[in-house]
Amino acid sequence: ATNRLRQASARSRSKHLFDRAKGVFTDGTTRASVERDPFPIYAQRGEGAYLVDVDGNRLLDLNNNFTTLIHGHGFAHVSEAVVDLLRLGTCFANPTEHEIALAELLTARIPAMERVRFVNSGTEAVMFAIKAARAFTARPAIARIEGAYHGAYDWAEAGQGVSPGKDGWDPIPIPTPTYRGTPSSVADEVHLLRFNDVEGLERRLSAASDRIACVLIDPMPSRAGLLHPEPTFIEALSETAHKYGILIVADEVLNLRQGYAGASPRYGLKPDLVTAGKIIGGGFPIGAIGGREEVMRVFGTENAQPLLPQGGTFSANPVSMAAGLAAMEAMTPDAFDRLEAMGERLRAGLRASIASRDARFSVTGAASLFRIHPKRVAPLEYRDAHLSAEEAWIMRTMSRYFLEAGILLPYGAAACLSTPMVHSDIDRILSAFDEFLEAKIG
Numbered sequence: 001a002t003n004r005l006r007q008a009s010a011r012s013r014s015k016h017l018f019d020r021a022k023g024v025f026t027d028g029t030t031r032a033s034v035e036r037d038p039f040p041i042y043a044q045r046g047e048g049a050y051l052v053d054v055d056g057n058r059l060l061d062l063n064n065n066f067t068t069l070i071h072g073h074g075f076a077h078v079s080e081a082v083v084d085l086l087r088l089g090t091c092f093a094n095p096t097e098h099e100i101a102l103a104e105l106l107t108a109r110i111p112a113m114e115r116v117r118f119v120n121s122g123t124e125a126v127m128f129a130i131k132a133a134r135a136f137t138a139r140p141a142i143a144r145i146e147g148a149y150h151g152a153y154d155w156a157e158a159g160q161g162v163s164p165g166k167d168g169w170d171p172i173p174i175p176t177p178t179y180r181g182t183p184s185s186v187a188d189e190v191h192l193l194r195f196n197d198v199e200g201l202e203r204r205l206s207a208a209s210d211r212i213a214c215v216l217i218d219p220m221p222s223r224a225g226l227l228h229p230e231p232t233f234i235e236a237l238s239e240t241a242h243k244y245g246i247l248i249v250a251d252e253v254l255n256l257r258q259g260y261a262g263a264s265p266r267y268g269l270k271p272d273l274v275t276a277g278k279i280i281g282g283g284f285p286i287g288a289i290g291g292r293e294e295v296m297r298v299f300g301t302e303n304a305q306p307l308l309p310q311g312g313t314f315s316a317n318p319v320s321m322a323a324g325l326a327a328m329e330a331m332t333p334d335a336f337d338r339l340e341a342m343g344e345r346l347r348a349g350l351r352a353s354i355a356s357r358d359a360r361f362s363v364t365g366a367a368s369l370f371r372i373h374p375k376r377v378a379p380l381e382y383r384d385a386h387l388s389a390e391e392a393w394i395m396r397t398m399s400r401y402f403l404e405a406g407i408l409l410p411y412g413a414a415a416c417l418s419t420p421m422v423h424s425d426i427d428r429i430l431s432a433f434d435e436f437l438e439a440k441i442g
């Protein structure tokens, strides 16, 4: 039986906090991507796979701070490393051994990361990867996948919001800046590619090949649909980019959690630069840019002058470094395998429910990640995954239904498992989904 949430009064503190927050935050909260209708669920603490809200409800957390917490909440190994460090100080202008240890772990595991630099967020990591590609190639533009999310750097966000318009999709997508106020000139230096569109690759890259520094690609773009890459697409992308001297930047800020060596090797992608974030900080702010030694040399000096200056007051701060090291050390190949097996079981179970009820849903994802779509056929590109107003309503309703069953399920984004989860947690997710389908909402 599902652990039904106690009714309305059981969320009175969250409601009260939201009323208070509206006095200080535009729109009521800084946490942009959480449900706020009628009010967000305010977190009080975390306990392994569970988040406990301010009203004392225990919720199975499939958000894990936007896929960051691969060990769930309050992982002892991380907490102990951080507490030890706090006694010694939290940040210094001087480097510490902690940054070397985390860099050694990442370069040993991730084939494309011969050299690394640390920053404080995935947004910054993508920004510096783009700057590095521009510095290395002496070209100004980038190409990126329509609909994918790569953080808030101007050139990385343009093209995230391609819209179907009134008469269906434009045959050539227009990289409209997503955020109000981004100069329209940014879009002139952003070329959009459709995910899994082999045929369009050559046409789109050749049209501006001498201006494009890099293709920015998440091997399984989550916002665009947590899309499965077709091997032929990855192969064609590699060939075409190579032919035109365009670098490949794999944005693994989210998908690094797919395996011990990250996501690219799983799909045969051999990037020149890789960005990481989320899980590598153990729950603390982090980002990393890594890549081929030859390309990463742009961060070095020439005649004592920095080529591409990259700093940051809190970059490589020892707290994030030590927390990240503790979290990543615990992610052994066995730990990844166990999460993957649970993920496989979950996705297979969701698909079995859909098939047995002949429901208009599909599931994508790999390893510990999954996303449910209100679409009969699993999307291959953003245009397939894009939700109509009615479909968006179905997904929000599903998310609310899960909340009533004591499960936090993000919608329009990747959901994920964490290492403290056990098979009975998977059973709970499966029965909540099956009950939702039985209720025939949508």
Ligand code: PLP
Residues within 6 Å of the ligand: 066, 120, 121, 122, 123, 124, 126, 149, 150, 151, 152, 218, 222, 251, 252, 253, 254, 255, 277, 278, 286, 287
């Ligand atoms: N790139 C990808 C693929 C992401 O999923 C995200 C965040 O969700 C980012 C970049 C931005 O990372 P951050 O939120 O740490 O700035």
